[in-house]
Amino acid sequence: MPVERNTMNFENLLQQIVAQPELHAMWLNTLSMMENCGARKISASEHTQNVDLIVLKHAAEEARHAYYLKSQIAKTGFKGCETYQPASLLSPVQSFQYLHRLDASISRYLKEKCKLNGNELKYGSYLLVTYAIEVRADELYPIYERVLKEKSSPITMRMIIVEEKGHLEEMIEQMERFFPDWQTHGAFSLELEKQLFRDWEVSLTSEVEKYYANLQEIA
Ligand SMILES: [Fe+2]
Ligand SMILES: [Fe+2]
Numbered sequence: 349m350p351v352e353r354n355t356m357n358f359e360n361l362l363q364q365i366v367a368q369p370e371l372h373a374m375w376l377n378t379l380s381m382m383e384n385c386g387a388r389k390i391s392a393s394e395h396t397q398n399v400d401l402i403v404l405k406h407a408a409e410e411a412r413h414a415y416y417l418k419s420q421i422a423k424t425g426f427k428g429c430e431t432y433q434p435a436s437l438l439s440p441v442q443s444f445q446y447l448h449r450l451d452a453s454i455s456r457y458l459k460e461k462c463k464l465n466g467n468e469l470k471y472g473s474y475l476l477v478t479y480a481i482e483v484r485a486d487e488l489y490p491i492y493e494r495v496l497k498e499k500s501s502p503i504t505m506r507m508i509i510v511e512e513k514g515h516l517e518e519m520i521e522q523m524e525r526f527f528p529d530w531q532t533h534g535a536f537s538l539e540l541e542k543q544l545f546r547d548w549e550v551s552l553t554s555e556v557e558k559y560y561a562n563l564q565e566i567a
Contacts, residue, residue: 480538
């Protein structure tokens with residue numbers, strides 16, 4: 349039977365992904381890879397001595413999200429996605445680029461606009477990049493959770509949603525302490541992230557469309 353598909357918004361896209369075990373497994377693996385990248389970036393941006401409880405908690409929780417998301421793959425019924433090899437990810441290039449481009453552009457902005465360098469640049473960059481990602485996480489995980497519920501999936505994002513909310517509050521507190529005018533920098537970061545997210549979404553959409561087109565051919 350042909351699959352009915354309209355122009356998709358993000359929620360539709362997730363419905364299409366969750367409906368296919370293989371796509372769903374790859375989606376969980378992709379999110380896991382991105383969470384893991386986030387955890388590694390937080391650790392890499394740490395000062396050798398000035399490390400407080402919030403930063404350690406944040407790095408530990410992002411690493412746990414990566415672990416949790418990967419551990420849920422088995423529940424999709426799909427066997428595979430053991431590693432982050434490109435063939436086991438959705439839009440591997442764009443998924444990697446999303447984080448790296450955000451990171452690179454924010455670093456350039458802080459260097460040129462705010463004249464930061466060294467440890468201050470590392471920390472400022474951690475703040476702005478993570479802030480934008482937390483804003484996105486606060487939007488994306490609840491949409492995903494809604495789709496999972498709709499499909500009566502045994503997978504839930506409840507724990508991640510609670511922790512991401514905490515992260516966003518903590519990022520704002522840290523930004524208030526570090527930047528004299530955190531709103532301006534925060535807005536710049538959000539604007540940049542929006543464009544990168546859009547590119548990622550376009551690429552995911554085309555991959556999912558191709559997957560469904562293939563299914564129809566086989567049928
Ligand atoms: Fe996370
Ligand atoms: Fe987070």
